[in-house]
Amino acid sequence: MSGSPIWHPFTQHGLGEPIPLVARGEGAALFTADGERVIDAISSWWVTTHGHCHPRIMAAIASQAEKLDQVIFAGWTHEPAEEVARGLLGIMPPALTRVFFSDSGSTSVEVALKMALGFWRNRGEERHRILVLEHGYHGDTVGGMSVGARGVFNQAYAPLLFDVGTIPFPGDDPQPSYDALEAACAAGAAAFILEPLVLGAAGMLMYPPAVLAEFAAICRRHGVLLIADEVMTGWGRTGTLLACEQAGVVPDILCLSKGLTGGAVPLAVTLASEPIYQAHLSPDRARMFFHSSSYTANPLACAAAAANLTIWREEPVLERVALLADRQAGQLARMAASSIVENPRQLGTITAFEVRAPVSGYLSDFAPRLMAFCRERGVLLRPLGNTVYVMPPYCVGEADLDTIYSTIEAGIASLS
Numbered sequence: 001m002s003g004s005p006i007w008h009p010f011t012q013h014g015l016g017e018p019i020p021l022v023a024r025g026e027g028a029a030l031f032t033a034d035g036e037r038v039i040d041a042i043s044s045w046w047v048t049t050h051g052h053c054h055p056r057i058m059a060a061i062a063s064q065a066e067k068l069d070q071v072i073f074a075g076w077t078h079e080p081a082e083e084v085a086r087g088l089l090g091i092m093p094p095a096l097t098r099v100f101f102s103d104s105g106s107t108s109v110e111v112a113l114k115m116a117l118g119f120w121r122n123r124g125e126e127r128h129r130i131l132v133l134e135h136g137y138h139g140d141t142v143g144g145m146s147v148g149a150r151g152v153f154n155q156a157y158a159p160l161l162f163d164v165g166t167i168p169f170p171g172d173d174p175q176p177s178y179d180a181l182e183a184a185c186a187a188g189a190a191a192f193i194l195e196p197l198v199l200g201a202a203g204m205l206m207y208p209p210a211v212l213a214e215f216a217a218i219c220r221r222h223g224v225l226l227i228a229d230e231v232m233t234g235w236g237r238t239g240t241l242l243a244c245e246q247a248g249v250v251p252d253i254l255c256l257s258k259g260l261t262g263g264a265v266p267l268a269v270t271l272a273s274e275p276i277y278q279a280h281l282s283p284d285r286a287r288m289f290f291h292s293s294s295y296t297a298n299p300l301a302c303a304a305a306a307a308n309l310t311i312w313r314e315e316p317v318l319e320r321v322a323l324l325a326d327r328q329a330g331q332l333a334r335m336a337a338s339s340i341v342e343n344p345r346q347l348g349t350i351t352a353f354e355v356r357a358p359v360s361g362y363l364s365d366f367a368p369r370l371m372a373f374c375r376e377r378g379v380l381l382r383p384l385g386n387t388v389y390v391m392p393p394y395c396v397g398e399a400d401l402d403t404i405y406s407t408i409e410a411g412i413a414s415l416s
Helices: 055-065 079-091 105-122 142-146 155-160 175-186 209-222 243-247 274-280 299-314 317-336 366-375 398-415
Strands: 022-026 029-032 037-040 096-102 130-133 165-167 191-194 225-229 253-256 268-273 341-347 350-355 387-390
Touching (some): 037 398, 055 299, 079 096, 079 268, 079 299, 105 191, 105 225, 105 253, 105 268, 105 274, 130 175, 165 175, 175 191, 175 209, 191 209, 209 225, 209 243, 268 274, 317 350, 317 398, 366 398
Parallel strands (some): 130 165, 130 191, 191 225, 225 253
Antiparallel strands (some): 096 268, 253 268, 350 387
């Protein structure tokens, strides 16, 4: 064995591609061990909101590290977790009354699915079919893969995955999607899980708030639980705190992670409505919610989340989001003038477009080539096949934003 023993995620080591060593981060930039400054155009896989090593969040983690590092959360609690739960209930829809901690977006989805199934079982109703939106992605654990799109991501693991009902992605005419959801809900489904307004890993596919509102209305008519996976779309990415806000929708279960700690450390929550909690509440221990991990509500991670909530309360975060969205709109308009750019689109701080190339799809060689081009010029980008997207931290400066888009522009011109 030579080189590093690390097996990296979503990395084909057989290609021998370079893996830069990052030494530190600050604001919208990362710095490699050899001193190169790299602009983080994708918020390090969509997690960093206020910027790398935000002083308030770093100080909160350091302070907490001097007091309590870890404690079992089954039957015990601690102040950082209590602060986060209170803070979340202060800004989330009032109908979401209960906060369950976990440690990643994928596990927050597992929790949501188990809550939904436990709800119906404890009520004595035989509902167990999960409905999903076509092309969705909800993580790489078994439940997350089961409710996500089937394809190259998970075809090797097909024997592990459970069956779901798939609702077509809403195109220009969403009626077929409505009809499919109506029929599936009428048949007695347990829950419908979706990514509100933007399907991230599918290539930043976007659909309008009116469609989300109709999906929610159909679920309500049939008593089907709506699970909103806002792991990526939450915390301002789409221009509002939650994407669901734009449709006036309150889900029965809400999954949050990534920006929950400002992207600093792993933490997730699954928020549930009171009826779901009450369905598990009983003197019978067999009806409890059977889910945990060793690091549930880790105090260091909760301290980071509490600091993030303070930032949201005390700083003009949504004003920064709006400014960034406005600046990106101009950049995207310039990119759209290219003859090889197709379907330019934007929602909040997310911009995306497709590049016309001889071969399309996630495994086309366009993505790694453009990624390498940008890396060599100090920009961290990770296209999804032929889909190029930009999702920077909210603190990114105008000069860095110019560099991101001009580098992408030069890259697609040279690779076409």
